[in-house]
Amino acid sequence: MGLLLLIAICIPRFWLVLNANQTGNYGNIGIIMVISALVPFILLSKKGRTKIGITKPASFTWVLYSFLAGILISALMFALGNALYTNTIHNWYVYIGKSYKLATDLNAHDKFIYFLIYATTGMCFSPIGEELFFRGIVHSSFSASLGENKATVMDSLAFAFTHLAHFGIVYIAGRWQFLLIPSVLWVLGMFITSLVFIQCRKKTGSIMGAIASHAGFNLAMIYFIFYHL
Template identity: 55%
Template sequence: MEYELRSTWKKTFEFNWKFGLFLILIVCVPRFILVLNANVSGNYGVIGLVMLLSALAPFIFLTKSGRLKIGITKPQKYSWLVIAFIAGLVFSFLLYFLGESLFCNTVENWYAYIGKSYNIPSNMPSSDKAILFTIVALTGMTFSPIGEELFFRGIVHSSFAESIGDKNASVVDSAAFAVVHISHFGLVYLHQQWKFLWVPALLWVISMFLVSVLFFACRRNSGSILGAILCHAAFNLGMIYCIFYLL
């Protein structure tokens, strides 16, 4: 399958694993640093810009034909969009129960640590909490799923797949996705110092790897990147619900 780079880039790149590695380095390394800085400052606005750039990558580098070939197209199996959404929700709740059973409501629980960034007042009225939940959920179901899936399961996956095949490419994009999420949990900022939580971080990385494989399965079975986006959006919705109402 020939993926079509825009003419601007053809003299510089070939659409293969080297190009995929280039994308991972120029996007994921700065993102990792920016998220760590946001964990200190509490200002996560810049992360939205990272997601925007991630979403734009296929449009910056690929022709229309190339974008179609990486999955930016109509689904072939609409039933898989429903399956994808349910699967994402189920995985998010399973991850909640794992964290709660092992670490309770401590900073070693990934959802508890991530939830600190939402700044939810403990005595917030239920109506105000519902409004805040809706805002956070809508944001979490759009920016990150669209940006990350167009990037990881879209252009990055396809560039590696061109060189090493779909299954191996899924391992690579899932590993990249999992490692970059250490900046969200694993390497944590507590009491004005950094700490690496080895066991919780390992479980978190494994979970992020597995959910990434799930996102790819939804993309492949639906025939469209939309399957991955919906699964990711549902996962984020479930995670945010657990943070707001179950922790």
């Protein structure tokens, strides 16, 4: 089931993200996130949804810690990219920021408004859609057949390589390029980030921990893109 879900969702998503990077039309990405979020509610019973973590957190303190952990891992990703590649296209946050297609001459007020818009959507769509999918139904499916440790690896590998469409295979100056070393670092970073999200889910006893951590990661990423690149 986990493998079938990855094929059914991640392959179309990978293509849609690459296409969006080329065309600038990201509307379909929102649709795939909604579909990802709905999968557990379509395929699972109430008992099944509870088993994958769609339940009240056991510790709201750990939900806050999870949010802060997401901010921290995002800050580390920013620091690494900035130290190695400064403000070049080889920096993952620079390339993702360019996908926003924002004007370069925004005044402070307009930049803040756009930041709020992107931060709000970034803290809602992908954290909910991806966590219900990856750390929810996919992880639990693999865990049931392979065990928790192997499920953690499979879930994190799928998450990491899916994000290769967001950075690594890049569309620059009208042609596609593959940035080998930056891609390896980015995928490794996403793999470690997934491990953090999984731990946050375990600490809170709920998928809410992973969602909170993912939301913190995206908030920090968008902040760095807007105000430090």
